[in-house]
Amino acid sequence: MPRVLVIDDQPDARTMVSIVLRINRFEVVEASSGAAGLNEFEGSKFDLAIVDIFLQGTNGLDVIRNMRERIPGFPVVAISGMTALDFVVDAPELSSVVCLQKPFRPADLIAAIEAATASRSPGAGVVRVAGSAAS
Template identity: 55%
Template structure:
């Protein structure tokens, strides 16, 4: 069963994401802060990560960069309630990231996860491929 780390500071959003993933046969680990998410990422292996871009304690893109410094090819879905993802593709660590705008439907979440996993597997670059929300 594939393992996904979900990092979002909004408990209700995190719960919804986790529920959708579990229904779709993923093993899900949750974190409410960037610090706890990074520690979990260091301690365990994950097949993908879902990170909120705007976290209370950190910038989610900085978290993604830190994770990619440890595991360069980890599939990433970055979610945000904001519409601007400007400049997100500037650094190497932020390539092959699928961006998903909140609110999103369960099918859109699953499509974003599969796109991120497929892009890394194929070494593609869907950076700034914002999925409609």
Template identity: 65%
Template sequence: MPRVLVVDDQADVRTMISIVLRIHQFEIVEAESAASALKLFEEASFDLAIVDIFLEGTNGSDLIAALRGRVPGLPVIAISGMTALDFLSETPEVSNVVCLQKPFRPPDLMRAIEAALGSLRQSAGAVVTAAR
């Protein structure tokens, strides 16, 4: 069962993602902040991270870079309700990230997960966008 770290400062978003992924047989660990996410990441291994780019008090792209600093090539889905995520392709530490715009539907999330897990086989440097 794949382990997924879900990092979002909005409890309702974490809950929705967790429900959808549990239905699809994923093991979910939730974090409400970058600090708690890093602590959880030190204590356990994960197959995928879903990270909100605009976490309260923290830049989610910095968190992604920190996670990838510990596990290079970690599949990541960056989510945001505020802006397009095209800028991520310009930052080497967060390259090859799947971007998903809030609000999204469960099928959008599952396509993003398939793209993120499949991106391990692709060359680094591309930002993959999960389209509706």
């Protein structure tokens, strides 16, 4: 069972992501802050991380950089409800990060996870998965 670290300071968003993942047979570890997420990451093995870019007290990009310093090319889905995440393209250490804009449908989340795990090699480029709760 793939193990996923979900880092989001919004409890409702974190819970929604975790429920979708558990329904799709992922083992989920939740963290409510960047510091808590990095502690979990340092202490355990994960197959993927889902990281909110705008965390209170921490920049999600710094969290991702930290993860990538430890494990280059580590699969990450960056999520945000505040921006289109276009700036991620300008950060080479964030190559192959999959970007997903809130709100998103469960199918969008699963597609983003598939894209992130398919693009494990550094330099694969930033992938954007359109997220929208509207039908």
